[in-house]
Amino acid sequence: MKRKTKKLKIGFIGCGAIGSRLAKSVKEELKSFCKISGLYDVAFEKPQKLIKGLKLPKTLIKKSLPDLIQSCDFIVEAIASNETTTIIRQVVHAKKGILIMSVGKVLNSPGVFKLAKKNQTVILIPSGAISGLDVIKSVGAKNISNITLTTRKPPSGLSQSNYLTKKGINIHALKGEAVIFDGSVDQAVRLFPRNINVAATIALASGIKDKIRIRIITSPKFKVNSHEIEVFGKFGHLTTRTDNVVCPDNPKTSYLAALSAVETLKQFFNPIKIGT
Ligand SMILES: NC(=O)c1ccc[n+]([C@@H]2O[C@H](COP(=O)([O-])OP(=O)(O)OC[C@H]3O[C@@H](n4cnc5c(N)ncnc54)[C@H](O)[C@@H]3O)[C@@H](O)[C@H]2O)c1
Known part of the structure; x- marks a missing residue:
C-alpha cells in the first residue's frame, strides 16, 4: 500500500x-x-x-x-x-x-x-561550480597538506571593486590575462564576496582554511568561469578543473x-x- x-x-x-x-x-x-x-x-x-x-x-x-x-x-x-x-x-x-x-x-x-x-x-551546502569535494571530504584535514584554487573568470563575471581600483586594476580595460588576487580564503571571501563562494566551500569541507591558496585570474579572452583545484597530501594528488557555462540571467553565476x-x-x- x-x-x-x-x-x-x-x-x-x-x-x-x-x-x-x-x-x-x-x-x-x-x-x-x-x-x-x-x-x-x-x-x-x-x-x-x-x-x-x-x-x-x-x-x-x-x-x-x-x-x-x-x-x-x-x-x-x-x-x-x-x-x-x-x-x-x-x-x-x-x-x-x-x-x-x-x-x-x-x-x-x-x-x-x-x-x-x-x-x-x-x-x-552544495558543492557549487567545482568538482573534487568528495575526495577532499573523504581524505579529510589530516591527510591534506595544502590546496590551491585557481579561478579564471571573464571581466563580466567579476565586479570592479574598491580593492581592485586601489591596486590600479580596471578589469574592464585589461587587454590580456592578469592575476588580480593571490592570497588566503579569508581575504578572498572578504574582497570578492559575490565571486568566490567555492573558496569558502572548500575551506569548510577540508577544515584546513589556513593551508589554502586562492588565485583569481581574469582576461577578456576568457569565455567561461573555470575553477581549477589542486590538492596535495598523504592520500596522493588531486587535480580537477570545471569550465562552467554561465547562468543566462547572471554572468557572475555558473550554471x-x-x-x-x-x-x-x-x-x-x-x-x-x-x-x-
Ligand atoms: N555556492 C556557490 O557556488 C554559488 C554560486 C553562485 C552564486 N552564489 C551566491 O548565491 C547568491 C545568489 O546568487 P544569484 O546569482 O542568484 O544572484 P542574483 O543577483 O541574481 O539574485 C540575488 C537576489 O537577492 C535579492 N536580495 C538582496 N538582498 C536581499 C535581502 N536582504 N532579502 C531578500 N532578498 C534579497 C536581490 O533582490 C536579488 O533578486 C549570491 O550570494 C552568490 O554569491 C553561490
Missing part, C-alpha cells in the same frame, strides 16, 4: 538567477517530496516574475522575512546582501532547515553551525552552481544517497 507522506514546505529568500532556477526545479523535479510555500525578495518584482513564469498563486509572495520563515519548514538562501549572515541566523534560530548558497557569509560564523546543532536542524544546489536538495529528500 502506498503511504501518503506530508510534503515539506520550501521557501525561497532571493528570487534572482539561482533562486529562480531552484524554485523551478523544486516545482518540476522535486514535486513528490516538497512544495513551494513562500517567496521573498527585497526587489518585489522578482518573485512576481517567478510566480508568473511558474504559474504559482500570488499568495506565495511574502511581504517580510518573518512571514516567509513562518510559512515553511525549509528555506533556500540565494541572496546577495550584506545582511546574509544575520538572515541565515534568523532562519536557524527559528529551527528551520536551510540550503546556503552564499557560503562565504558563514565561513567565519561557527555560531550558526552550533545553533543548527543545538536546534536539531540542518544546514545544506553548474544551480545544478549542484538542485542535486543537494534531491539527495536530501531522496532516500537513495550515493557518494555523500
